Amino acid sequence: MKLRQFLPLVLAALFAQDAIAADVEFLHPPAGKQTSLSRLTTDAGGKLYLSWVRSSGTRSSLYYASLASTEWSDATLIGTGEDWFVNWADFPFLSVNDTGMAAHWLQKSSGGTYDYDVVATFYRTATAQWSEPEIIHSDGVSAEHGFVSMLPMSNGRTFISWLDGRYSGQSKTHTGAHASSGMTLRAGIFSGEGEKTAVWELDDLVCDCCQTSSAMTGSGPVVVYRNRTTEEVRDTYITRLVDGQWSVPIAVHDDNWQIDGCPVNGPAVSSGGELTVVAWFTAKNDYPKVSFVLSQDDGETFGAPVIVAEETTSGRISLTVLDSGGFAISWLETLGASGTLKLARYDQQGEMIESLVIAETKSSRRSGFPVITSHGDDVYVTWTDIQEKPQVRVARVRF
Amino acid sequence: MKYFVFALALFAHAGIVQADELQEGEGGWRVVNYWSKSCAPCRVEIPEFNYLRDALEPFGVSVLGVNFDADNRARTMQIAESMGITFPTLTATYIDRLNLTPPAVLPTTYILAPDDTVKAKLIGAQDRTMVMTKLSELGIGK
Numbered sequence: 001m002k003l004r005q006f007l008p009l010v011l012a013a014l015f016a017q018d019a020i021a022a023d024v025e026f027l028h029p030p031a032g033k034q035t036s037l038s039r040l041t042t043d044a045g046g047k048l049y050l051s052w053v054r055s056s057g058t059r060s061s062l063y064y065a066s067l068a069s070t071e072w073s074d075a076t077l078i079g080t081g082e083d084w085f086v087n088w089a090d091f092p093f094l095s096v097n098d099t100g101m102a103a104h105w106l107q108k109s110s111g112g113t114y115d116y117d118v119v120a121t122f123y124r125t126a127t128a129q130w131s132e133p134e135i136i137h138s139d140g141v142s143a144e145h146g147f148v149s150m151l152p153m154s155n156g157r158t159f160i161s162w163l164d165g166r167y168s169g170q171s172k173t174h175t176g177a178h179a180s181s182g183m184t185l186r187a188g189i190f191s192g193e194g195e196k197t198a199v200w201e202l203d204d205l206v207c208d209c210c211q212t213s214s215a216m217t218g219s220g221p222v223v224v225y226r227n228r229t230t231e232e233v234r235d236t237y238i239t240r241l242v243d244g245q246w247s248v249p250i251a252v253h254d255d256n257w258q259i260d261g262c263p264v265n266g267p268a269v270s271s272g273g274e275l276t277v278v279a280w281f282t283a284k285n286d287y288p289k290v291s292f293v294l295s296q297d298d299g300e301t302f303g304a305p306v307i308v309a310e311e312t313t314s315g316r317i318s319l320t321v322l323d324s325g326g327f328a329i330s331w332l333e334t335l336g337a338s339g340t341l342k343l344a345r346y347d348q349q350g351e352m353i354e355s356l357v358i359a360e361t362k363s364s365r366r367s368g369f370p371v372i373t374s375h376g377d378d379v380y381v382t383w384t385d386i387q388e389k390p391q392v393r394v395a396r397v398r399f
Numbered sequence: 400m401k402y403f404v405f406a407l408a409l410f411a412h413a414g415i416v417q418a419d420e421l422q423e424g425e426g427g428w429r430v431v432n433y434w435s436k437s438c439a440p441c442r443v444e445i446p447e448f449n450y451l452r453d454a455l456e457p458f459g460v461s462v463l464g465v466n467f468d469a470d471n472r473a474r475t476m477q478i479a480e481s482m483g484i485t486f487p488t489l490t491a492t493y494i495d496r497l498n499l500t501p502p503a504v505l506p507t508t509y510i511l512a513p514d515d516t517v518k519a520k521l522i523g524a525q526d527r528t529m530v531m532t533k534l535s536e537l538g539i540g541k
Binding site for chain 2: 087088089090114144168208209259260261262263264265281283286288314315334335336337363364365366
């Protein structure tokens, strides 16, 4: 073999899009088999928190553990029940603030086969106790409620956004004639004891089955979500709480994706310093794409969209702004039954620095929605490995 | 006109033909409907596919379902029953064999030829007329 015969391979390796310059370390959380639906968050000090659901027969249990340096804490039970609505796309949140934590799960309502409520519990570090779980919405209507996003606020408060189907009973034909009474987007602020101190309806017609996402910008909280018009256009919108008033929701970009259906693929938002990033999935004309837009004014205006992945992506995105000013996005590539969890890092101008494969997985919904978070420039990734029994995995990527 | 004749034939057969239970492994033309318990438009279109299951059987076209949420088999069958689904729900093994990329939108319905190739992809909620129109365009039912 002569050297020149290897040259194409060497060059290909050097210039491969997925060249790995980052250091990927697989961590080993105290979540065993039959676990899934994991999320990650960090507190202000950089401690990592992992939440997950363990399933055993009809019983579901929500746990969390924290990682300080290299040591995981023991798994701690937050809540358990046999009447939970467990769904691969709509799953519990854990949020950590300056005086405690907040967590939620979905609990089936008694009134309808497909109806469930958002139940939350609040932890005070001072008392080391979780509060009695309570339904966070006060409509009393048996309907679909879910797709929660949480955001820590000062003084032990938690911002929570959710989809609320209290008026959706008439919209289930999914015809434009009834669409004005469809799924709504709501949000509230809750004290450390779980008392609702504010609540708003942010949009009276949104897509029924996509996740909401929220972030704290320099101007206040923002919520992004998949909107729904009476013409069934389902693009990504943002609304901002500024000086006590929610802004009129606007599209982050006009994809004009018109579908009489549910993508089950919500957008993500993250903010840090001067930068706010929104990423989302579309499949207009049956051509899937993951894109992002950048804002330098806390989500009031956005630049042109940048495509992260296309053609073979199935979305399931997550997003985090890094301390250095750039950001990272994760998404799923799929081909038939196979899936690949990918992560890319961008600078604050939206130029890609590097892209890497985190794990080979499956396109099956049982592999769930991977979630990323960061501390400094370290990115943490969690997903569900379904090669054998479902099991939560965590990796740390050091750029 | 072709569609009209096909539709008449289908309506004539509906309700009077007792279709045998489809064996998943059989080939033939298949209408494969992805559904989810948490998808409102899926629940709306289920009666249409229940109807088509019986109406299309005399033409050698099977109507099959896939639980988009990929719950285990026992849970899937429990959900299918609760949703009133009367057409067969595919097993994970059969779904893997088809090697279909999961759809980006729910509901989505594929029309598969006997050799498993995808001949049509119907995105969003469908009714019986929309499905029969597509089958007619594909030359099925002539």
